[in-house]
Amino acid sequence: MTKITMTVNGKSASGDVEGRTLLSSFLREDLELTGTHVGCDTSQCGACVVHVNGVAVKSCTMLAAEADGAEVATIEGQAAPDGTLNTIQAAFQEHHGLQCGFCTPGMVMTTAALLKENPKPTEAEVREYLEGNICRCTGYHNIVKAIMAASGQEIPAIAAE
Amino acid sequence: MPKDGGIGASTKRREDVRFLTGAGNYTDDINVRGQTYVHFLRSDVAHAKINGIDTSAAADMPGVVQIFTGADFEGVGGIPCGWLVTDRHGEPMQEPAHPVLAQGKVRHVGDPIAAVVAESLEQARDAAEAIELDLEELPAVVNMKDALGDGSTKVHDDLTSNLCYDWGFVEENKGAVEEAIKGAAHVTTLELVNNRLVANPMEPRVAVGDYNRADGEHTLYTTSQNPHVIRLLMGAFVLGIPEHKLRVVAPDVGGGFGTKIFHYAEEAFCTFAAKAVNRPVKWTSSRSEAFMSDAHGRDHVTKIELALDADNNFVAVRTETLANMGAYLSTFSSSVPTWLHGTLMAGNYKTPNIYVNVKAVFTNTVPVDAYRGAGRPEATFQLERVIDQAARELGVDPIALRRQNYVTEFPYATPVAVEYDTGDYNATMDKLEEIADIAGFAARRKESEARGMMRGLGINNYIEACGIAPSNLVGQLGARAGLYDAATVRVNATGSISVMVGAHSHGQGHETAFPQVVAEMIGIDAEQVDIVHGDTAKVPFGMGTYGSRSLAVCGSAMVRATEKIINKAKKIAAHLMEASEADIELKDGNFSVAGTDKSVAWGDVTLAAYVPHNYPLEDIEPGLEETAFYDPANFTYPAGAYACEVEVDPDTGKVTIERFAAADDFGNVINPMIVSGQVHGGIAQGIGQALMENCVYDDNGQLLSASYMDYTMPRADDLPFYTVDHSCQTPCTHNPLGVKGCGEAGAIGSPPSVINAVLDALNSGGHDVAHIDMPATPSRVWAAMQK
Numbered sequence: 005m006t007k008i009t010m011t012v013n014g015k016s017a018s019g020d021v022e023g024r025t026l027l028s029s030f031l032r033e034d035l036e037l038t039g040t041h042v043g044c045d046t047s048q049c050g051a052c053v054v055h056v057n058g059v060a061v062k063s064c065t066m067l068a069a070e071a072d073g074a075e076v077a078t079i080e081g082q083a084a085p086d087g088t089l090n091t092i093q094a095a096f097q098e099h100h101g102l103q104c105g106f107c108t109p110g111m112v113m114t115t116a117a118l119l120k121e122n123p124k125p126t127e128a129e130v131r132e133y134l135e136g137n138i139c140r141c142t143g144y145h146n147i148v149k150a151i152m153a154a155s156g157q158e159i160p161a162i163a164a165e
Numbered sequence: 166m167p168k169d170g171g172i173g174a175s176t177k178r179r180e181d182v183r184f185l186t187g188a189g190n191y192t193d194d195i196n197v198r199g200q201t202y203v204h205f206l207r208s209d210v211a212h213a214k215i216n217g218i219d220t221s222a223a224a225d226m227p228g229v230v231q232i233f234t235g236a237d238f239e240g241v242g243g244i245p246c247g248w249l250v251t252d253r254h255g256e257p258m259q260e261p262a263h264p265v266l267a268q269g270k271v272r273h274v275g276d277p278i279a280a281v282v283a284e285s286l287e288q289a290r291d292a293a294e295a296i297e298l299d300l301e302e303l304p305a306v307v308n309m310k311d312a313l314g315d316g317s318t319k320v321h322d323d324l325t326s327n328l329c330y331d332w333g334f335v336e337e338n339k340g341a342v343e344e345a346i347k348g349a350a351h352v353t354t355l356e357l358v359n360n361r362l363v364a365n366p367m368e369p370r371v372a373v374g375d376y377n378r379a380d381g382e383h384t385l386y387t388t389s390q391n392p393h394v395i396r397l398l399m400g401a402f403v404l405g406i407p408e409h410k411l412r413v414v415a416p417d418v419g420g421g422f423g424t425k426i427f428h429y430a431e432e433a434f435c436t437f438a439a440k441a442v443n444r445p446v447k448w449t450s451s452r453s454e455a456f457m458s459d460a461h462g463r464d465h466v467t468k469i470e471l472a473l474d475a476d477n478n479f480v481a482v483r484t485e486t487l488a489n490m491g492a493y494l495s496t497f498s499s500s501v502p503t504w505l506h507g508t509l510m511a512g513n514y515k516t517p518n519i520y521v522n523v524k525a526v527f528t529n530t531v532p533v534d535a536y537r538g539a540g541r542p543e544a545t546f547q548l549e550r551v552i553d554q555a556a557r558e559l560g561v562d563p564i565a566l567r568r569q570n571y572v573t574e575f576p577y578a579t580p581v582a583v584e585y586d587t588g589d590y591n592a593t594m595d596k597l598e599e600i601a602d603i604a605g606f607a608a609r610r611k612e613s614e615a616r617g618m619m620r621g622l623g624i625n626n627y628i629e630a631c632g633i634a635p636s637n638l639v640g641q642l643g644a645r646a647g648l649y650d651a652a653t654v655r656v657n658a659t660g661s662i663s664v665m666v667g668a669h670s671h672g673q674g675h676e677t678a679f680p681q682v683v684a685e686m687i688g689i690d691a692e693q694v695d696i697v698h699g700d701t702a703k704v705p706f707g708m709g710t711y712g713s714r715s716l717a718v719c720g721s722a723m724v725r726a727t728e729k730i731i732n733k734a735k736k737i738a739a740h741l742m743e744a745s746e747a748d749i750e751l752k753d754g755n756f757s758v759a760g761t762d763k764s765v766a767w768g769d770v771t772l773a774a775y776v777p778h779n780y781p782l783e784d785i786e787p788g789l790e791e792t793a794f795y796d797p798a799n800f801t802y803p804a805g806a807y808a809c810e811v812e813v814d815p816d817t818g819k820v821t822i823e824r825f826a827a828a829d830d831f832g833n834v835i836n837p838m839i840v841s842g843q844v845h846g847g848i849a850q851g852i853g854q855a856l857m858e859n860c861v862y863d864d865n866g867q868l869l870s871a872s873y874m875d876y877t878m879p880r881a882d883d884l885p886f887y888t889v890d891h892s893c894q895t896p897c898t899h900n901p902l903g904v905k906g907c908g909e910a911g912a913i914g915s916p917p918s919v920i921n922a923v924l925d926a927l928n929s930g931g932h933d934v935a936h937i938d939m940p941a942t943p944s945r946v947w948a949a950m951q952k
Contacts, residue, residue: 039187
């Protein structure tokens, strides 16, 4: 077992982990931050996306020990302390960008990374950036729409209904 | 304009806040004090005799609590099938045993052989690797035609063959259909495959069993679309636990699409083992495990014939289908290719003669059961493909050919035993032509061709039967359960309301949409109404969510219960205002006496019900809570018209979806935003089936597509924005809300239009291709162009 310490959503968090413990397991099981979801075991679905030192990573594909000393941001830290949704979260609700909610934390965290890199993405850029995140409910229509809206851009007419 | 929070308003979803902040409560988020973990050792071969299982070394591994094998389940019931199909000759289907853990043989890759319960998941996995198996591999039966051949290896030694049933529908029509085909001016025949799919909700299945020795109560937390059905099936048929000692909780569930309807072995195992080891037992499926243990969908091989007279009127349809059941009969498996498929073979058309034959076949593959649409996509695909091919052969416009044959008068009794109550197929086609801009297609094709691409337009209709189902009818057809639903409306003293519903929301937004109905009926703010679902200890009864039934069946029960509430509240209001009950009117949450200025508010009445100081105690009881069960009089029949435009790259065969439009008639709509979202998701799954998704076994029964690396699902950049419309509304005539159901339409309606579009593109490019099987991958399309 290795003792690790990291900053998660601005608070210090530590625990003892096995070498094989994944960051996703550490967040979910040790820190009880169950908003980060695990939907596959091949790093394909993106439900587990968190930010490590400001970069979006699939937490099922990173060992917890590798995040020792890192700054980690998860879905639980995205809204304001009083519960007010951030711009991305609010846009997902406004545009019905989620149904079952399971892929949603990963979608929100991926969107945050996208808009940091590219504040005004085109529709094609949004779709391409989401390549590592699978949603089985929405057909992506309202997710793409929500992301366009969150970036402060006009929603394409075809998606506006 | 509908009032916000009322019927017809696109009210934003209240459940979103918890999902967007990581506060959802999915089954894998639940940990129970003292919990152990189970790992299933699954067969890695398709068919083998189990000669021995040596668990001695594994039992000594660190952290192991107990190891179970099939021997521990002697005397325990098997996983039941919920529908007894009777064959053409009046004989019951062949129904094999389905033990919780394999006994004697394994019959598909993924069949569970042993279960290791340990202190941690890692310890359970490590110990499972130390179990020594002595498996004697047998030839595997994978192909359905081979499975029915003389001398085929049998999946189940105690059955007479691999044929589950040979179903004919309507058997009495067979001769007339033959005659009509013989006498027809033109017959179009197609042989096609409806590809095997895996539903793949993003949340893998999870089960946590718990047992309380103090009161003898079992609790199962599970990823289910229908906790009461699981309680019924597992309690009554598998473990022999009476309902009052078995609580089933399905909390937030991350998508279902049918595959979380069924009762699975892992649920029974965790419930059973929790008592045996006297500690909670948790199982979380990995995605690879999901591919080999979640029931698969579709997997039909079909020959369809469409006969037309000299004026292009449809005179007969005859279809023969082989339907894969996999190795065991899953909960609804037997009903999918029969009653959910054959009954829809009339489609939107007034074809007078129809005969459907289905042979259901056992193979050494994962069980196959309902997946979004369940039987209706298979019916729609073959019918809409053969109509398109007939139009091509006859050189007529595919839209005109369809319009000419539409059912136009309702109610309409089909030759396949169902009665459509309402519909207007010309109206949805008109709407489609408008929103898809069919008139502009020629110009768009020209533009594509100028870029060296082939462009195709595919259209189709669909009809489905939803709101399953009238219990007395399905009982005659072999269902082993009633298919009503139930709701309890509990009004609290302050006027807030909890509605306990038997439906289960796993993405459909019931927590937002259902309160819109109750709020509208009473005239109060929807925020005052909460929905409670997913727990047999909180919800009196219910049959769950599948078959686009939630609003049509459970919603109707909720309306009936709310009507009872209003009736009782009017009695209380009449007493409070010293008026006659007949004179009481309810509007905007106020009870008034007709023709006077007297009124009392909703909250005054509800308070009086619980503080009955001034109350007609001699006539009515205190309290304000009512339950209703609703059993539908008929199925509902959503219908629509879909259009897809594709570009095909002549160099690579790659198909790109350029435009997609859907015009649906769902009857009345409660929350248009949610309904559109349901259609979007269904379309994406239908496009996935048509272009990408395929569950593949090799000849030895090895599952080749067992991860997201191998099974291709649509990503955001594979899909366009869709144009959807549900303004054509012919309300259902037999339920109180006039609703029809919208959950499956997209997945039913979209595959034929995609394939019709691909074929239109290929033919426009000079390739004479009559059919291409799904998924129309670049390699298949390219190969079709080389012929």
